[in-house]
Amino acid sequence: MQVAFLGLGTMGAPMAANLAKAGVALRVWNRSEGPAARLAEVGAEPAASPAEAAHGADVLIAMLADDAATKAVLLDGGALEALAPGALLVNMATVAVAFGASLADQAERCGVAYVAAPVLGRVNVAEAGELNILAGGRADAIDRAQPLFDVMGRKTWRFGERPEQANAVKLAVNFMLASAIETMGEAASLAEGHGVSGADFLAMATSTVFAAPAYQGYGAAIASGTFEPAGFKLSLGLKDVRLALEAAEAARTPMLFAAVLRDNLIDGVAHGEGDLDWAALAKVAARRAGRL
Amino acid sequence: MQVAFLGLGTMGAPMAANLAKAGVALRVWNRSEGPAARLAEVGAEPAASPAEAAHGADVLIAMLADDAATKAVLLDGGALEALAPGALLVNMATVAVAFGASLADQAERCGVAYVAAPVLGRVNVAEAGELNILAGGRADAIDRAQPLFDVMGRKTWRFGERPEQANAVKLAVNFMLASAIETMGEAASLAEGHGVSGADFLAMATSTVFAAPAYQGYGAAIASGTFEPAGFKLSLGLKDVRLALEAAEAARTPMLFAAVLRDNLIDGVAHGEGDLDWAALAKVAARRAGRL
Amino acid sequence: MQVAFLGLGTMGAPMAANLAKAGVALRVWNRSEGPAARLAEVGAEPAASPAEAAHGADVLIAMLADDAATKAVLLDGGALEALAPGALLVNMATVAVAFGASLADQAERCGVAYVAAPVLGRVNVAEAGELNILAGGRADAIDRAQPLFDVMGRKTWRFGERPEQANAVKLAVNFMLASAIETMGEAASLAEGHGVSGADFLAMATSTVFAAPAYQGYGAAIASGTFEPAGFKLSLGLKDVRLALEAAEAARTPMLFAAVLRDNLIDGVAHGEGDLDWAALAKVAARRAGRL
Amino acid sequence: MQVAFLGLGTMGAPMAANLAKAGVALRVWNRSEGPAARLAEVGAEPAASPAEAAHGADVLIAMLADDAATKAVLLDGGALEALAPGALLVNMATVAVAFGASLADQAERCGVAYVAAPVLGRVNVAEAGELNILAGGRADAIDRAQPLFDVMGRKTWRFGERPEQANAVKLAVNFMLASAIETMGEAASLAEGHGVSGADFLAMATSTVFAAPAYQGYGAAIASGTFEPAGFKLSLGLKDVRLALEAAEAARTPMLFAAVLRDNLIDGVAHGEGDLDWAALAKVAARRAGRL
Structure with a gap:
């Protein structure tokens, strides 16, 4: 062959x-x-x-x-x-x-x-x-x-x-990853708003109920504020979330989390973070809380 | 003692x-x-x-x-x-x-x-x-x-x-759980919109990058549509997300995912799903896509 | 009497x-x-x-x-x-x-x-x-x-x-005002993103299809960037939107625009804008676009 | 000529x-x-x-x-x-x-x-x-x-x-119209949740602070539930909001209201309302509150 x-x-x-x-x-x-x-x-x-x-x-x-x-x-x-x-x-x-x-x-x-x-x-x-x-x-x-x-x-x-069904699945998974990042960013921001170390919080969450590879990898990046070098660029994350939203619209499927993600990823790009790892989505949450 | x-x-x-x-x-x-x-x-x-x-x-x-x-x-x-x-x-x-x-x-x-x-x-x-x-x-x-x-x-x-810092942490974790449920609900809805079995999709996602207890438990409930008996009632989930939002507001922390969750949980309660397990948040996603 | x-x-x-x-x-x-x-x-x-x-x-x-x-x-x-x-x-x-x-x-x-x-x-x-x-x-x-x-x-x-029905109506109107401000803020931000003067844009919109007192007053404030002295403080706007959301939850009514408003008003407060007029909600839109 | x-x-x-x-x-x-x-x-x-x-x-x-x-x-x-x-x-x-x-x-x-x-x-x-x-x-x-x-x-x-600047302006206005409809839909839904006639509420709002052509026209349609014949189809509204979001992304401008509108318009299309007038966006609000 x-x-x-x-x-x-x-x-x-x-x-x-x-x-x-x-x-x-x-x-x-x-x-x-x-x-x-x-x-x-x-x-x-x-x-x-x-x-x-x-x-x-x-x-x-x-x-x-x-x-x-x-x-x-x-x-x-x-x-x-x-x-x-x-x-x-x-x-x-x-x-x-x-x-x-x-x-x-x-x-x-x-x-x-x-x-x-x-x-x-x-x-x-x-x-x-x-x-x-x-x-x-x-x-x-x-x-x-x-x-x-x-x-x-x-x-x-x-x-x-149909081959494109696999494309839909891949976009759905990437949406889930972005969603996990945003979730950790918001949760850590809430914890920090009450004087709790975001790193301590994420260490706990990602070694208990969220002990999954996706959470541990991105959680560590968020906890340490390490967004370079990018494993997957925020600007590419924006592209994939947009593709997920397009696929959702074609299937008449509302996806509000995806809509929020798109918005926050654009916020990141507008602040010059497009080339950072998309874990930097957590920076958007911190910035909105006035903590950057 | x-x-x-x-x-x-x-x-x-x-x-x-x-x-x-x-x-x-x-x-x-x-x-x-x-x-x-x-x-x-x-x-x-x-x-x-x-x-x-x-x-x-x-x-x-x-x-x-x-x-x-x-x-x-x-x-x-x-x-x-x-x-x-x-x-x-x-x-x-x-x-x-x-x-x-x-x-x-x-x-x-x-x-x-x-x-x-x-x-x-x-x-x-x-x-x-x-x-x-x-x-x-x-x-x-x-x-x-x-x-x-x-x-x-x-x-x-x-x-x-300060003791209440632990309360903030607990609410942040519960927010993360609700967020994981919503994420799976939307992702499965996208997959189903393209003719892919939501159960197959979730089985894959929760045994690979999302192989965490939270995802596997709720993923299985969503995949099988089993929301009773409730491990944690949707109406209590709404209460905890509201408490997370109140804690966030007190700390001047925007949390858009939490805001969306609150909205969708209210949608669930409005449709008589308050006593179901909060994994039924996935039903809201399916209903909005006209697939219930 | x-x-x-x-x-x-x-x-x-x-x-x-x-x-x-x-x-x-x-x-x-x-x-x-x-x-x-x-x-x-x-x-x-x-x-x-x-x-x-x-x-x-x-x-x-x-x-x-x-x-x-x-x-x-x-x-x-x-x-x-x-x-x-x-x-x-x-x-x-x-x-x-x-x-x-x-x-x-x-x-x-x-x-x-x-x-x-x-x-x-x-x-x-x-x-x-x-x-x-x-x-x-x-x-x-x-x-x-x-x-x-x-x-x-x-x-x-x-x-x-029931007397409190009038309270619900008043909160619904205040929600509509906040919503009009946010709408103008986002629309002007879109226009400016394409090099169009936000002031020119708002002058047109508020003298044609949006020729209403609410739009004209807040539109002029946004166009000129005049947020002091506050006619109605952003922090009070946040309070009223929160009351609207509470009233909505009591009536099992999702209100996603209100949820977004709450989030953006918190963003404003987190950036020290709580004492400005709530037309400053438009600043949040501009800031998120990296234009402040 | x-x-x-x-x-x-x-x-x-x-x-x-x-x-x-x-x-x-x-x-x-x-x-x-x-x-x-x-x-x-x-x-x-x-x-x-x-x-x-x-x-x-x-x-x-x-x-x-x-x-x-x-x-x-x-x-x-x-x-x-x-x-x-x-x-x-x-x-x-x-x-x-x-x-x-x-x-x-x-x-x-x-x-x-x-x-x-x-x-x-x-x-x-x-x-x-x-x-x-x-x-x-x-x-x-x-x-x-x-x-x-x-x-x-x-x-x-x-x-x-640049000619396309006028296209951006037009899309921004159409976004504002959709936003006004959604705002009325949610506000009327809140009022009705407390037993107030949505029609009475809208009559008051659109003859006082919201006495603008856009609000009066769409407000009357929502109040009477008259969505046919369509002056502007909901499916076309979805298209224009999508175009506004694309224009916003190109200009790195977050627009969360637009993101919510897109989501709710898709909900409408998913429920067979694409050929109704886009004032039917108010039906989505009512449906989510379990009142349809």
Whole structure:
């Protein structure tokens, strides 16, 4: 099975490396050249263009920055058309539900099977091949991708026959993360308003009823006020919450927490915090209370 | 050490039972008689009134339903005045910060030491003596209560010299719980809006990044639509969120998530859901999306 | 008809003066002495205490600062008890609905008829005797007060047999005013975000579809950034919005705009703007956009 | 001066008719044929296509349904390209700020002057030639359009040199209208929660401090529960609020009222109220209070 992998960024590079190390025949491409060269060291074959990478591939995996980059590379860049009919396209990036649906349409028009498979987990999880993979698409298509998913992730969760359903799930999870950050920011702000150390408060909450990875990681960042370097930029968080709201509107679903999050994330961007980690959402809460 | 325990409700009964079983000399009182009689079976001595229970006690523990009950029993009922100067009052109920502060004033006037010590954990945790105890008050006062806390809980967290600081912390935690419920409700509603099973979605989220007790318990209730019997009534959740908002206003702290929660909890009460478990907040999200 | 008037503040003084000038036999009292002395110049008789003013009066009008002052003067201060059975109490202050209801109970216990009659209009309107009077109470009781209302106001609106219904109406109007301010603040902030003068924008909006007194007055304040002296303090606005939310919760009515207003007013107070006119709510919008 | 007018819908038809009646040489086009035929009766010349209408025109006025229709007719349909360099394009529809900016770019590329001039006022106002016209663009370009604006409107307000600034202003006004509706809905709901007739309450509010056209019109609709036929559909209101939020995000401006409005409008659409007048936003408030 010949696999093409497009997009060797923070997440894509370790994911592709794990495939190469597992012996998968891999052609890779990235907008800038360095990452592809590094992948060559573990056995991948650099390609000069998306289309060249895709040509003759059985499976094309895309892990590009956002909707625009995905569109530019897969559609405008000719990668999708370079696939043979019957090939499989797997998009693992976090994209809009509407864009995911249009990608599904385009793939069908080209006779290409299509699976959306965004992932949960940060770089270290990707390196360890322990990602949670959120898959949407026809069962037979996901089955074809499963051996590759098993290399990159610890578990694949299947959410529906339409690929974009996985995009909705991923956006819902990212909304939940933003919501957890905001919740900790407000709660810590309340505690501090009464003279309690926010750090002490968060240490207690995240080691008892909120002893979950999401709360512990972001809780520690908030407690220590460490928002750089950004694991996930606040401006990207704003983008994902906006995509969640768009997906919600398309499904006629009110989501007031998401609406508040969008508003507070814009407050953060307006105060020059767009490049900080989105845990800095807690700064908005503190600022509004006059404590920054 | 003679200990009086007032309030043998769902939580108070197992907490007092653990003290009695540990050999603490215990006088107990409850508004209705049954619970005190049951406590007698494990060695506690029923008292005819709050004041009788308090008379001559070194430590008075109160675990009453709410601010009104606490005021009725401790202040109007004469329990506080029945304590000898130098005795210790420990209030373990969830009460308003402002009420907690006024209780501290009254205790000081009576020459009684005072500790606020609300708890985290439901009945089964109380039975196992594994509560997390959130303590506020002077260090020497908490030290005196510590042996009793060690019987009832697995860990005591100290948050400040003013007792009411512990009340603020407890309200902040309850806010976080409500927020987690709302977050799951909205996220599941988004997923269902795109044809994904909300139960499948929550199963994934609460076994990965949100693998915390709070998310798993409430997530399961939401996924299965099981809101009865109520572990914690939605109407009581509304009360606690209101108390959190009052505490926030006193500390000049905006808390928009809490404001939204209050609004949605009122929506629930308006639709006859006040006696359901507050996980039913997820029903409000579904109803607003026209899916109930 | 002998009338007692308690509370000669910014609003009470001109209202009482109009009654005195119209030939009403008037005994007046105020916490500080100056205002009563000035009323004497137009024919009113200063009283040494609330009870002295009330003694023998057919009608007692109260226009005190807030719930606490009203309680202190009417109940604790003995004014209500000093009224003869069959007398009429008219409370024209803006108070909580729950407090209004308890006042009605107390009046009934004393055999005193009771009308709640908060007013719309600022000082200049009060001086001109052009207030809008929002009346609640039994029709026969309001009928008795009507001649006095006709002196102080241009129109009396009747809203129900229970006096506190008028309190609910008054709080609903104040909520609408706060809402109009917030709306202009956000809209002007949007305009300015695109390089349009907020003042130009508000001048247009408030002379076309929003050509109402409320919009024009507050719009001009926002456009010119003039928030001092305060016509109505932001901290009092926060109090009234809180009372509206409490009244809403008692009636199981979600009010999300009110919840947002409360939050933003707290933001203002946290930034030291509590003594500014509540039009300064627009500053919160500008600050959140990073433009202050 | 030869004028082309594209889009003869509810608003466009009377606007074009006024121009024709004023003696302006007018070529008109509409997607369906009826309206153009009716315009011919007052002297306008029907054109077979947008491009034919535009060919040789000095001024092209577009009043199309939305962004998509405007793009389809002006850009894809060739109308813009059919204008001679130096001609003037006037877009009077309510469109997104970002789309307005891109239209400005396209016009510049074609050597065509461009003015955005959305309007305030409904059909009857358009018929009377009494619209308020919100103009953005270079002063000399607006000057060229001014004689036409004077026929269609009572006043032209100029907001900036960049045409899309007028689009931002129009969206800000529509946000204010939605906000007024929501405010009345919540206030009336509070009043009704206390047994006060919402209609009585709104009659009072909109004839006193809120005596503005916007409040009176929508207030009467809410009071009588008359949401059909729709003067402006709730689903279109949702679109405009969304466009306001997008414009706000582009300008890094938090707008929480707008966020709440979007959420409640989605609630309305989810309950099948998208085709009602957007005054039906008040139904959402009543429904949430359990009173529908």
